[in-house]
Amino acid sequence: MAILISLFIVGWLAVSLIGTQAYFLGEQTKTIHQRNWNSPEFDRLAKSFTGKDTDYLVRIPAYSLDAYNAQKN
Template sequence: MTILISLFLIGWIGAAALGTQAYFRGEQSKPIHERNWRSESFEKLSESVTSTEIDYTERAPGYLVGQQ
């Protein structure tokens, strides 16, 4: 029983880690609103979670996307 509980716990932690990375990588590439363009807190958090820097040349501002 202990083995099953530990396997469940390890699986849960692994899924949470992968889900968190997927969320932040998706947020790093989505269009962003002008007020959040250079959000220091999001940038620090996402870089610490994903270990990748945000490439602002690939990230489109959300306030220009609908106007083109």
């Protein structure tokens, strides 16, 4: 029974670590709202979990061309 419990705990820790890395890697490539563009807290957390800096050449601002601005042109 102890082996089963320890396997469950190790599996849960592995899944949570992989899920956290996947979340931050995904967030580093998503579009981002302008108000969150320079977030040192996000950059620090993302680097600590993934080991990679946020590449702002990959990220694009979200809502930079919204429906209102698109109709004005």
